[in-house]
Amino acid sequence: MSTGAPPLSGPPKPQARALNCPKCGAAITLRSFGQAVTVVCSSCRCILDAKDPNLAILQQFEIKTSDVKPLIPLGTRGKLRGTDYEVTGFQRRSVMVDGITYYWHEYVLFNPYKGIRYLSEYNGHWNDISICKTLPSADGGGATYLGEAYKHFQSADANTDFVLGEFPWQVRVGEKAGVTDYVHPPRVLSSEKLEKEVTWSIGEYMYGREIWDSFKLPGDPPEAMGVYENQPSPVATNVTGMWVAFAAFAVFLLLLMGVFDMRAKKEPVLQQTYRFDRAEVKGEPSFVSDEFALTGRTSTVEVKTFAPVSNHWIYLNYALINQDTGQAWDFGREVSYYYGHDSDGSWTEGKQNDTVVIPSVPAGHYYLRIEPEADPSLPSIPYTVEIIRDVPVFGIYGIAFLALLVPVVIICFRAYTFERSRWSESDHPPVQLSSGSGDDE
Amino acid sequence: MFRKLYLLYGALVLSTAAFGQYRGWSLDTVNQVKNVPKSVRDNPGSYRSVYGFYHHYTGGK
Numbered sequence: 398m399s400t401g402a403p404p405l406s407g408p409p410k411p412q413a414r415a416l417n418c419p420k421c422g423a424a425i426t427l428r429s430f431g432q433a434v435t436v437v438c439s440s441c442r443c444i445l446d447a448k449d450p451n452l453a454i455l456q457q458f459e460i461k462t463s464d465v466k467p468l469i470p471l472g473t474r475g476k477l478r479g480t481d482y483e484v485t486g487f488q489r490r491s492v493m494v495d496g497i498t499y500y501w502h503e504y505v506l507f508n509p510y511k512g513i514r515y516l517s518e519y520n521g522h523w524n525d526i527s528i529c530k531t532l533p534s535a536d537g538g539g540a541t542y543l544g545e546a547y548k549h550f551q552s553a554d555a556n557t558d559f560v561l562g563e564f565p566w567q568v569r570v571g572e573k574a575g576v577t578d579y580v581h582p583p584r585v586l587s588s589e590k591l592e593k594e595v596t597w598s599i600g601e602y603m604y605g606r607e608i609w610d611s612f613k614l615p616g617d618p619p620e621a622m623g624v625y626e627n628q629p630s631p632v633a634t635n636v637t638g639m640w641v642a643f644a645a646f647a648v649f650l651l652l653l654m655g656v657f658d659m660r661a662k663k664e665p666v667l668q669q670t671y672r673f674d675r676a677e678v679k680g681e682p683s684f685v686s687d688e689f690a691l692t693g694r695t696s697t698v699e700v701k702t703f704a705p706v707s708n709h710w711i712y713l714n715y716a717l718i719n720q721d722t723g724q725a726w727d728f729g730r731e732v733s734y735y736y737g738h739d740s741d742g743s744w745t746e747g748k749q750n751d752t753v754v755i756p757s758v759p760a761g762h763y764y765l766r767i768e769p770e771a772d773p774s775l776p777s778i779p780y781t782v783e784i785i786r787d788v789p790v791f792g793i794y795g796i797a798f799l800a801l802l803v804p805v806v807i808i809c810f811r812a813y814t815f816e817r818s819r820w821s822e823s824d825h826p827p828v829q830l831s832s833g834s835g836d837d838e
Numbered sequence: 839m840f841r842k843l844y845l846l847y848g849a850l851v852l853s854t855a856a857f858g859q860y861r862g863w864s865l866d867t868v869n870q871v872k873n874v875p876k877s878v879r880d881n882p883g884s885y886r887s888v889y890g891f892y893h894h895y896t897g898g899k
Contacts, residue, residue: 632840635841639840642844642845643844643848646848646852650852650855653856653859657860680883681882683882683883683885684882685878685879685882694862696861696862697862697863697864714887716871716874716885716887718874718878718879720876720879723872723873723876724870724871724872724874725871725872725874726868726870726871727869727870727871728866728867728868728869729887753866753868754864754865754866755868756862756864756866756868757862757863757864758862764879766878766882768882789859790858790859790863790864790865792865793858793859793863793865794855796855796865797851800851801848804844804847805844808840
């Protein structure tokens with residue numbers, strides 16, 4: 398009787414093959430079928446020949462690293478960048494640099510139709526790795542792959558410390574390979590030389606969270622420590638492009654300054670010389686100027702004061718008052734100028750003129766209330782007050798310039814420190830400043 | 839992304855500078871007072887400046 402299911406089409410669905418370890422008899426499941434060259438018995442740590450129907454023992458290694466557990470358990474399935482994969486192998490590898498051993502982990506991923514790819518993990522940094530499809534060209538300082546230039550990062554001898562699961566090559570614990578990495582973040586191009594065979598692979602940086610989401614792993618991925626060789630910079634931007642943009646903005650700012658400077662009316666509306674005479678000021682010293690008109694749009698008003706003070710001061714309480722609306726701008730200005738000689742030589746302080754710019758003054762009829770005060774030792778002094786309508790304020794451009802400059806400097810500094818951290822772990826560390834140990838002898 | 843953000847930010851800075859210049863912004867501090875009586879024109883002493891109690895610097899090194 399028919400089940401009603403449509404007949405299967407296409408290639409037959411692969412099935413995992415169950416075998417037993419010839420050494421300990423533990424069950425071994427071959428997941429990657431014909432792709433597996435060696436398989437490791439998880440019970441007795443025997444490396445077996447997966448191509449041999451009897452699973453010949455190739456190597457047995459001591460379990461000195463019983464605490465080595467894959468972060469992604471073997472057999473875990475997930476969708477990595479749109480393709481389903483199953484984790485079929487795991488190995489821990491290490492390099493020794495300056496007497497320090499650095500460990501990283503590699504996972505073998507298998508898809509029956511797409512084949513093998515790899516994940517590597519070092520201190521919470523992950524890479525999605527596949528074998529290069531074409532042969533890169535390399536020299537001492539760099540390599541080129543698919544038209545992209547890679548910088549040499551590090552060369553070292555990598556040791557295989559621990560293996561588990563299936564591998565598409567003759568894996569051995571204790572095997573050493575010469576590994577050279579070239580980087581072009583977020584990619585890393587690696588060559589691995591084992592005797593006369595060189596294997597090139599290309600990796601792309603992945604964040605732990607992406608891996609966890611891909612394989613639906615519980616909990617959180619281990620936190621990434623430090624800066625990895627091909628980790629994308631958090632300020633992944635073209636620093637030169639930022640400076641070009643800044644330069645373009647600076648030019649616009651200059652143009653803006655020129656246009657507003659040309660359009661500013663700079664119209665003198667009052668110029669009057671007064672005299673502060675202590676003998677004449679018996680009661681109220683304040684007085685008002687003649688009325689003057691400020692025309693045009695709401696704009697600036699500049700008030701200039703000149704007084705020929707010499708080792709004295711004069712202070713003027715000003716109020717620019719709109720006769721029509723009663724609105725006033727109240728401000729006080731001091732003009733003082735001192736000079737002399739001392740053991741350091743001659744000195745001066747202050748100046749005989751002062752300028753203030755009153756912001757956003759609308760058109761109307763105005764007068765200036767002036768209330769002068771002066772140094773008690775000064776019996777009489779003239780002073781000139783000049784009022785100019787619609788003057789440009791260049792300080793605004795200065796602030797704008799700084800506002801444009803600061804983000805670029807911050808981004809460049811962050812990019813520089815990140816790259817410095819990256820390359821400090823390479824064979825080409827940036828020049829270190831002297832630590833200044835203070836061994837003064 | 840930073841560059842796009844910076845381009846937006848820079849355009850905003852330039853626009854603000856241009857607007858400020860057009861509206862007559864200034865970096866100097868002045869005190870605004872409203873409803874000053876018209877009588878101040880004839881009687882300037884009736885107005886009390888907020889800077890009237892300024893402590894003057896007597897200057898010199």
